[in-house]
Amino acid sequence: MTASSSFNPTLNSSPAGGLCGPQGKGFSAQLDYQQPEGSGQAVPFSDTHPRNRALHCDCLSPSFQCRDYRRGVLAGDLCVDLCVAGKLLFRRCLHHNRGKKVLQADWRGRPVVLKSKEEAFSSFPPLGLLEEEAGEGGQDVPEAELLLMVAGEVKSVLGLELSNSSLGPWWPGRRGPRWRGQLASLWALLQQEEYVYFSLLQDLSPHVLPVLGSCGHFYAVEFLAAGSPHHRALFPLDRAPGVPGGGQAKAISDIALSFLDMVNHFDSDFSHRLHLCDIKPENFAIRSDFTVVAIDVDMAFFEPKMREILEQNCTGDEDCNFFDCFSRCDLRVNKCGAQRVNNNLQVICDKIFRHWFSAPLKSSAVSFQLQLQLQEAVQECADPVVSSGNTQRAAPSMFWKLRRLLQATLRELQEAEE
Numbered sequence: 154m155t156a157s158s159s160f161n162p163t164l165n166s167s168p169a170g171g172l173c174g175p176q177g178k179g180f181s182a183q184l185d186y187q188q189p190e191g192s193g194q195a196v197p198f199s200d201t202h203p204r205n206r207a208l209h210c211d212c213l214s215p216s217f218q219c220r221d222y223r224r225g226v227l228a229g230d231l232c233v234d235l236c237v238a239g240k241l242l243f244r245r246c247l248h249h250n251r252g253k254k255v256l257q258a259d260w261r262g263r264p265v266v267l268k269s270k271e272e273a274f275s276s277f278p279p280l281g282l283l284e285e286e287a288g289e290g291g292q293d294v295p296e297a298e299l300l301l302m303v304a305g306e307v308k309s310v311l312g313l314e315l316s317n318s319s320l321g322p323w324w325p326g327r328r329g330p331r332w333r334g335q336l337a338s339l340w341a342l343l344q345q346e347e348y349v350y351f352s353l354l355q356d357l358s359p360h361v362l363p364v365l366g367s368c369g370h371f372y373a374v375e376f377l378a379a380g381s382p383h384h385r386a387l388f389p390l391d392r393a394p395g396v397p398g399g400g401q402a403k404a405i406s407d408i409a410l411s412f413l414d415m416v417n418h419f420d421s422d423f424s425h426r427l428h429l430c431d432i433k434p435e436n437f438a439i440r441s442d443f444t445v446v447a448i449d450v451d452m453a454f455f456e457p458k459m460r461e462i463l464e465q466n467c468t469g470d471e472d473c474n475f476f477d478c479f480s481r482c483d484l485r486v487n488k489c490g491a492q493r494v495n496n497n498l499q500v501i502c503d504k505i506f507r508h509w510f511s512a513p514l515k516s517s518a519v520s521f522q523l524q525l526q527l528q529e530a531v532q533e534c535a536d537p538v539v540s541s542g543n544t545q546r547a548a549p550s551m552f553w554k555l556r557r558l559l560q561a562t563l564r565e566l567q568e569a570e571e
């Protein structure tokens with residue numbers, strides 16, 4: 154995928170009523186991926202399956218989704234498996250809040266997560282060109298106009314100008330019998346910021362989820378072990394290998410290094426910095442090799458969009474805090490500065506690393522001196538001294554200090570194993 158000069162993605166050099174699930178039970182909104190009691194085996198997304206008829210609320214609304222698919226209202230590369238082949242099997246609802254739905258399913262024997270910003274396909278404003286176009290199946294929609302509409306929507310989400318050749322991930326494909334449904338589905342997906350980010354970055358970063366497919370307004374991503382404050386180590390590390398006590402310490406150090414790699418990647422490897430404004434364990438997951446993956450990027454913004462969001466009217470600094478992204482109020486003009494004054498590293502140190510390193514690691518294999526140095530570094534990173542430049546972001550040197558200390562921790566653990 155080739156980008157325009159303004160964005161170079163290459164490396165530098167339910168109805169309202171809450172959750173729903175089998176037998177009408179409510180489930181925790183936390184993405185802890187523990188199988189709920191009574192969920193049993195997977196259920197096909199079938200209009201007539203008795204388990205689906207028994208649902209108190211229909212999580213994916215398969216009867217409506219598949220009815221609309223058969224009518225040509227919506228389309229997608231997962232629709233056949235969802236509505237015809239029975240290869241997309243329901244497991245449970247994971248999250249339902251203000252219309253947003255996150256579902257667990259099995260797709261051809263692979264666990265996946267299905268997501269949508271809104272429950273109903275009809276909740277998304279329709280594409281104006283389809284409303285105006287009287288041609289059979291929308292075949293007469295001019296490609297040039299469609300290109301402008303797609304580029305405009307992508308720019309609205311990302312705050313970036315992309316070249317036409319960069320729009321491949323969001324192009325509806327060849328015109329055919331389901332062209333109108335393809336366009337309508339594409340438009341619903343483009344109105345979901347997270348889908349746009351995942352689609353753009355999936356081939357460019359190991360730290361974001363790839364999009365596996367879609368049907369209508371729902372898109373599928375891989376199922377990973379998500380973080381949770383309920384986990385003692387924030388992530389499920391019960392099976393971490395290694396010497397007694399050292400297995401978890403090694404896993405935590407590996408995950409912390411991956412967080413640092415993600416920070417560096419998002420800060421440096423795109424032509425615009427990517428800001429994460431909602432940093433908490435639930436919004437990340439780990440792969441089997443302890444690579445950190447951002448699984449919820451609804452509050453991620455490239456620099457131009459971040460500046461636009463921060464630059465608001467204010468009467469004090471507290472008015473300039475946008476979740477985890479802070480600015481400062483210029484009382485001379487009662488305006489928040491467009492420059493973020495903290496950064497991703499500082500917030501990760503505060504909300505993730507503190508949990509791990511505020512107390513000694515549970516491993517006698519790591520020297521007390523090294524553990525103390527790591528503890529002090531995390532404290533300094535999370536609470537940087539505010540300088541005369543009115544900044545509270547962690548300094549670049551802190552990144553390298555933490556990296557060095559974590560690598561030293563891994564070496565000591567490795568030596569203990571030998």
